Amino acid sequence: MKTKTVLTPLQKPARLVSVSGSLSLTLGLSLISSLMLTGCGDSGGQHTQYSASQSDFDFRIPASVPAPFVPEDNPMSIAKVELGRHLFFDTRLSGNQTQSCASCHEQELGFADGTALPTGSTGEVLARNSQGLLNVAYNSTFTWANHSLTSLADQHMVPLFAEFPVELGVNDHNKEEILLRISTDTAYQQMFTEAFPDEFAGSAETNATDVINFSNINKAMASFIRSMVSFNSDFDRYEQGDETALTESQKRGMAMFFSEKTECFHCHGGFNFSQSTLHSQTVFFEAPFFNNGLYNIDGNGSYPSGNQGLYELTGKEEDKGKFRPVSLRNIEVTAPYMHDGSVDTLEEVIEMYAAGGRAPTTVNGVPTGDGRLNPNKSGFVGGFSLTEQEKQDLLNFLKSLTDKSFNQDARFSNPHQ
Numbered sequence: 001m002k003t004k005t006v007l008t009p010l011q012k013p014a015r016l017v018s019v020s021g022s023l024s025l026t027l028g029l030s031l032i033s034s035l036m037l038t039g040c041g042d043s044g045g046q047h048t049q050y051s052a053s054q055s056d057f058d059f060r061i062p063a064s065v066p067a068p069f070v071p072e073d074n075p076m077s078i079a080k081v082e083l084g085r086h087l088f089f090d091t092r093l094s095g096n097q098t099q100s101c102a103s104c105h106e107q108e109l110g111f112a113d114g115t116a117l118p119t120g121s122t123g124e125v126l127a128r129n130s131q132g133l134l135n136v137a138y139n140s141t142f143t144w145a146n147h148s149l150t151s152l153a154d155q156h157m158v159p160l161f162a163e164f165p166v167e168l169g170v171n172d173h174n175k176e177e178i179l180l181r182i183s184t185d186t187a188y189q190q191m192f193t194e195a196f197p198d199e200f201a202g203s204a205e206t207n208a209t210d211v212i213n214f215s216n217i218n219k220a221m222a223s224f225i226r227s228m229v230s231f232n233s234d235f236d237r238y239e240q241g242d243e244t245a246l247t248e249s250q251k252r253g254m255a256m257f258f259s260e261k262t263e264c265f266h267c268h269g270g271f272n273f274s275q276s277t278l279h280s281q282t283v284f285f286e287a288p289f290f291n292n293g294l295y296n297i298d299g300n301g302s303y304p305s306g307n308q309g310l311y312e313l314t315g316k317e318e319d320k321g322k323f324r325p326v327s328l329r330n331i332e333v334t335a336p337y338m339h340d341g342s343v344d345t346l347e348e349v350i351e352m353y354a355a356g357g358r359a360p361t362t363v364n365g366v367p368t369g370d371g372r373l374n375p376n377k378s379g380f381v382g383g384f385s386l387t388e389q390e391k392q393d394l395l396n397f398l399k400s401l402t403d404k405s406f407n408q409d410a411r412f413s414n415p416h417q
């Protein structure tokens, strides 16, 4: 019974949505558009077929779980993943060499960073909470709320090149210098050559530095992020037949999670605990966004200005406060919670849903309004009452989704140490 409940791929009727992998909505950078025009690959958009490509790389996933979707223009390879790992942890990729991707994505914290809002390499505070990076390969769209960001390699352009606010601070002035830092390193020359053998082979004229460019940097980092797949939590062991992997309390909490009382599974269902899931056997693309009642400034459904979720891209009133229902895997280690890190603990998250949204409070001194009355709030966030024991059971179940092996796995660790 448990297997059927949990592994139902999608609880809602799927709908076909056409997508275009354009970043220009969020970033008006000429550099990005020119890179995309010149065929910066890893296209997640224009999905016609979600086949898993053949390669020497093994995702090491259980047979019950579908393989992640891998775009045809960026097949997985051991060499590319390894190169991506080196780049992910390399501070030379930021303009002033102070930050790497790992500055905001720390392995022991499920690749989140433990702060409400991260600070970029030049000191600017970002508006959104750093996301954990487990099973990102299965997300239909990337980041907290961007329906058009369907390609991982495009996603990486954001932290690299973003100007408002600056993250790693790569720009038109320093990008040649940054490439030089990488391309003059003989270890990287070797790694790029091995990671992109097709581009390198066949011409006596090609030398290693020719394949060291931002398009290939992004492809390698996308392959690394895509490789960060794991199904090794206590919950997974239980799914695979080990009845002792979950405590009695966790089993009760699981039943609660998948019940019509709490409704959690409607938005955080399926094998990756998110309705926004895409994999190699996906037939219909689905990328839902929901308002879970965190804010209601002025009583008109508004969230804090400039951080209103999907609305920032569509301009539609009904999209105010709509965000991606993120995966709950590793949730225990990725506090604080929500798109702006405004909920400190999982206990508070459960209280918030039990109340049917966030009751009036202040975040950073600013009144939230009564989120429970947000007109855009999903009908699935209707509130419920649980005993203290039941709340504890639900909390314990959420903790069974922690993948301790992933947070220490040498395959995803810093290679420069």
Ligand code: HEC
Pocket (backbone or CB within 6 Å): 088, 099, 100, 101, 102, 103, 104, 105, 118, 119, 120, 121, 126, 128, 129, 130, 131, 132, 133, 136, 139, 141, 142, 143, 144, 145, 155, 156, 159, 160, 167, 168, 221, 225
């Ligand atoms: C200054 C902090 C910071 C740095 C540096 C940073 N990130 Fe992030 N990352 C974030 C934040 C914040 C988000 C959520 C962004 C949003 O929703 O707008 C995020 C989101 C992501 C996501 C989307 C995850 C998902 O589930 O959709 C990926 C993938 C990612 N980052 C990879 C990277 C890579 C690769 C680098 C290095 C090139 C990097 N990040 C550098 C803060 C950072």
Ligand code: HEC
Pocket (backbone or CB within 6 Å): 144, 262, 263, 264, 265, 266, 267, 268, 289, 290, 291, 292, 294, 322, 323, 324, 325, 326, 328, 331, 334, 336, 337, 338, 339, 340, 346, 349, 350, 353, 354, 378, 379, 380, 381
């Ligand atoms: C209507 C869909 C919906 C339902 C039902 C729902 N959630 Fe969520 N959940 C979301 C969305 C959307 C977000 C992100 C919201 C944001 O950041 O503003 C979220 C965020 C979360 C987070 C924080 C994730 C993070 O990485 O910070 C947790 C934890 C969570 N939900 C747990 C639950 C639990 C437990 C239940 C059941 C009691 C539940 N959710 C029910 C849609 C839903």
